[in-house]
Amino acid sequence: MKKFFIQTFGCQMNVYDGQRIASMLTGRGMAQTHDISDADIIILNTCAVRAKATDKVFSALGRIRRAKKPDALFGIVGCVAREAGANAFKRIPELNFVLGPQSYHKLADILQDPDTKLLNIDLGGLEKFDEMPQMSQSPTVAYIPIQEGCNHCCTYCIVPYTRGREISRSFEDVVRDSLHAANTGAIEICFLGQNVNGYRYTDPSGKTYRLSDLIRAIAPLPEIKRIRFTSSYPTEMTDDLIDMFRTEPKLLPFLNMPIQSGSPDVLTRMNRPYELNLYIDIVDKLRVARPDIQISSDFIVGFPGETDGDFEQTLNIARQIKYINSYSFKYSPRPHTAAALMPNQIPENIKAARLAELDATLNEIQRNFNESCVGRTLECLCEGPDKTGRHLVYRTPYMQQCIVAANNDAPSLARIKITAANKASLRGEFSD
Ligand code: SAH
Ligand code: F3S
Secondary structure (H helix, E strand, O other): OOEEEEEEOOOHHHHHHHHHHHHHHHHOOOEEOOOHHHOOEEEEEEOOOOHHHHHHHHHHHHHHHHHOOOOOEEEEEEHHHHHHOOHHHHHOOOOOEEEOOOOHHHHHHHHHOOOOOEEEOOOOOOHHHHHOOOOOOOOOEEEEEOEEOOOOOOOOOOHHHHOOOOEEOOHHHHHHHHHHHHHOOOOEEEEEOOOHHHOEEEOOOOOEEEHHHHHHHHOOOOOOOEEEEEOOOHHHOOHHHHHHHHHOOOEOOEEEOOOEOOOHHHHHHOOOOOOHHHHHHHHHHHHHHOOOOEEEOEEEEOOOOOOHHHHHHHHHHHHHHOOOOOEEEEOOOOOOOOHHHOOOOOOHHHHHHHHHHHHHHHHHHHHHHHHHOOOOEEEEEEEEEOOOOOEEEEEOOOOOEEEEEOOOOOOOEEEEEEEEEOOOEEEEEEOO
8 A cells, every 4th residue: 555644834724735635645545654764655735934934844855855765756735835836846856746735636646647747836726625535534623714815915925925816715615514524523613714704705696705604604513513713814804703703602712813013114014004993993892792702913023124113012012902822923034025125124133032022921911811711611622632642632712722631531522620820721620
């Protein structure tokens, strides 16, 4: 039996793509291996959002070249494939395939004709969703892409180049995939998209469906107990969607809505043209709709031209909104983006110092929130055992990790009393 090795880097969309690729290869009679030297085909499913992510892929390829069986096929799929294109073959001539995020279903061609070099970085839209077989079993948390690509064109972001213009899947396809996930083991559905709350699909009769329609359509499925979606753009957080947090208890009280910076000047240069007051109003409305809602953000520090005063405004907004579970990054200039060509690029040491300061602030907020959960009982979803096998890792409704002593008949969805907290996680015990 032929074996495949796949390693996924980056966002949830990539995790989903990786699962589909694995199920396609399994469906063709191949077995998954975690040992590169044993694999007949090696796939790196890649992320290009920051330069470090791209560098990681090329250094991994260098290692794979030495470790793989001589006749094993290897290549890259995803955003680095689209970013590097034919140059990937120049850097690593032995590569067998380079397939962009919307053409990885063409991987089947290389299996048929292993002697060719396969390059396809076209933006083929939604074809891949139709061409790949459904997964026979769903993970407990089913990630279901509902739209791909992004029209926002933030000046730092390579995603509109690698994943293309925004395109929404049909309402029927998303509902069909959700039903399939529910029937094959999913307990939580997470709708995915680079601009997920921009979902907009018009059917042939002219009826338009938004994300709120999708949530309303799948909420009655009895197997599905938790619903969430990621990543949201602030100004697409329309009232119909905010209202879902009031009316739909299965929607988790947690929302990732990146602000990126607290400085109006930086936001303008980022081409994120929303007023801070508008953002704050949206958060206020969400808190009225669902008083216990928690918000998370992505931040970029050291964007070209960012002054100490701009950065101070970012710290202020982080404290004001009290973001939990956030991600913060040093600005990384990317090809195909406008910000890479802007003047006043910030030196690395300043970026590093600002990142450390922001992280300290975010960690303190997170620790306070985690500590405020001690004594509460929360319904949590099991993700599986930890590395030691002696504990189970659960996720709270606010996406915190909660560690519980392993127990053979532990339910997937359990009421857990939180007994302790630190910056990164919670500890708990089963409650009746
Ligand atoms: N809405 C998208 C976000 C894509 S990138 C999605 O979830 O699919 C994820 C995060 O990476 C962004 O929110 C931003 O904070 C960060 N990011 C994007 N481009 C970056 C760059 N050039 N340098 C540093 N961080 C970046
Ligand atoms: Fe990137 Fe901005 Fe879209 S961060 S994915 S261009 S909303």
